[in-house]
Amino acid sequence: MFTPHAGYADAAQMTQRLIQAAQTRGLTVATGAHVKQIQTVSGGARSVTTTMGSFEAPIVIVAAGGWSDKVLASASQTATLQFQRGAVLFYEQPPEMTASHPIFWDVHGEFFLRPHPYHLSAAGWIAPPTPALTLEPFDEFVAPTAATRVAQFMEQCLASKFVAPKRSHTIMYATGADGLPLMGRVHDAAGLFIAAGFGANTFAVAPAVGKTLAQLIVDGNAPTAASFFATPYAKEETL
Ligand SMILES: Cc1cc2nc3c(=O)[nH]c(=O)nc-3n(C[C@H](O)[C@H](O)[C@H](O)COP(=O)(O)OP(=O)(O)OC[C@H]3O[C@@H](n4cnc5c(N)ncnc54)[C@H](O)[C@@H]3O)c2cc1C
Incomplete structure (x- = not known):
């Protein structure tokens, strides 16, 4: 992956390092699990049915790139790409x-x-x-x-x-219909979020996307653009 102002990274190696970093923070990764359907279960939680079984979670983020519209359709939601x-x-x-x-x-x-x-x-x-x-x-x-x-x-x-x-x-x-990414809470669907349609420039914006989404989910509000230039967003991080 190459971005003139951000540098070059080997996409496969970077993905592996991100997975390792996430696992050391307690994340479980299920690769090869094709999402078939997202359903609401009791208490507002969601059940995600995959080819490797079902998972329940209070928060589901659809980040399936150019396939996100299809994944969202399985939750009876629409996204236009x-x-x-x-x-x-x-x-x-x-x-x-x-x-x-x-x-x-x-x-x-x-x-x-x-x-x-x-x-x-x-x-x-x-x-x-x-x-x-x-x-x-x-x-x-x-x-x-x-x-x-x-x-x-x-x-x-x-x-x-x-x-x-x-x-x-x-x-x-893939981008949203207006050429911009689709990112944030899916309307009328508590606990369902989308982060997709980043077009050709994901590498440079990925850290900001992750932090914005995390803050949106945890605090309920996205940070303002200006706050990206203050700590902790401007902090160097090693994965
Ligand atoms: C040839 C090429 C070169 C590029 N070069 C650069 C570059 O140099 N720098 C840069 O910043 N960007 C680059 N981009 C853009 C960048 O790759 C994309 O913007 C980025 O990969 C989008 O990330 P994403 O996680 O949103 O989606 P994706 O990377 O598309 O990931 C979506 C994932 O969801 C999975 N998925 C889909 N449907 C399902 C389902 N039902 N169940 C489970 N999983 C599913 C897919 O298999 C895929 O792994 C390039 C893109 C292309 C095509």
Whole structure:
């Protein structure tokens, strides 16, 4: 994961470290548990039925990314997401390219080219948002026409000659219908929260999202934007 102002992190390693950090704080993690249904049980608590059994909890947070609308639908709630498709291709930088290159965006925000760790450059395209798309017909393979258009953009940006990409995959970004994340209490559903639709920029905002949600659940109020710049939000944390 890469964000120009936040840095680079290995997504798999970071996830493992977050899980370990959570487990040392008493969290139980159930991986591979596909949520089938969220139901209200007596006393306002909720029961979450998964492929690995049922769990009861007073608070349930739906954080299923682009699938959150479907998970919420199982609780008879609606959330509207929109999706952006795209592709990213990773090219080995030519040997003569000894220094890093700038980040490029075309004026329409459709094509991008940025340096990537391991002497790679990542280039790709992102289509305008569409509400009609769902994640079901998602194909991981980049169409040759898309790869050609990305290569043409790279040639316009840099004089250096890149050979065929080392790897490539398609992209699907989900946001709320207004392009912003869906975060907070689900209306008329006590104890049910959502945190989804973070689009392309989760890495930089994730700590603030976690703390905002925790404060919303524990205290009933979200912190103001200004309070993010005061302790404890500005505090360095090691996981
Ligand atoms: C190719 C690509 C590159 C990206 N690069 C960057 C980057 O460099 N920097 C950055 O900040 N962001 C990046 N993003 C965006 C970032 O990955 C997303 O915004 C982020 O992953 C969203 O986090 P999330 O937890 O909301 O959802 P997700 O990461 O999508 O997680 C949702 C999880 O819910 C699970 N799920 C779905 N349905 C169910 C169900 N019924 N039961 C149980 N589990 C379910 C899914 O399997 C998934 O694991 C990138 C995205 C893509 C696609």
